[in-house]
Amino acid sequence: CRPDSSSAIAEEESGRQAFAPCRACHSLEEDAxxxxxxxxxxxxxxxxxxxxxxxxSPVLRAANADNLVWTPQRxxxxxxxxxxxxxxxxxxxxxxLDETVRSALAQYIATSSxxxxxxxxxxxx
Numbered sequence: 001c002r003p004d005s006s007s008a009i010a011e012e013e014s015g016r017q018a019f020a021p022c023r024a025c026h027s028l029e030e031d032a033x034x035x036x037x038x039x040x041x042x043x044x045x046x047x048x049x050x051x052x053x054x055x056x057s058p059v060l061r062a063a064n065a066d067n068l069v070w071t072p073q074r075x076x077x078x079x080x081x082x083x084x085x086x087x088x089x090x091x092x093x094x095x096x097l098d099e100t101v102r103s104a105l106a107q108y109i110a111t112s113s114x115x116x117x118x119x120x121x122x123x124x125x
Contacts, residue, residue, distance in 0.1 A: 015108025018101050025091075028112045037091060040113045043070050048086075057090040075106045 019028075025037035032039045038051035049056040049064035056064070063086060068074070078085050079102045081095040096102040 011104045011107060014101060014104035015106075018096070018105035019108055019112075028109070040109055043075070043113045044072060044110045046070050048074075057086075057088065059086045059088045072106060072110055075110060076102060079106055 025035055026040050027033075027035055028040050030039070030041045032041070034053075038054035038056070046069065047064050048068040048070060049060035050070075079096050082089065082091065082093050083095075096105065
């Protein structure tokens, strides 16, 4: 067991727990079927408002037209204050002020949604 592996596992579990309420509307699976929110599969590197099977709010359609792309940093900022980033979007979500929880959730979404189990990610030194 590497010294940093226990912290990576703890962060993954924290991210998994933080994502639990998100599962009501979002999936990390490619073939999730219809849900209240868009699939988050392949989120990092995808254009904002880029799930072609989902009907987005005007502000997210505008972000898509402006070629905004989901990056790890943009996801972190979004999770902090979604309404500030995209005023008028249809999702009601207050954001996560706790930086540790927000970072764990962003890491979990980024790794889980891109087809790689998050446990394969190594903790930063």
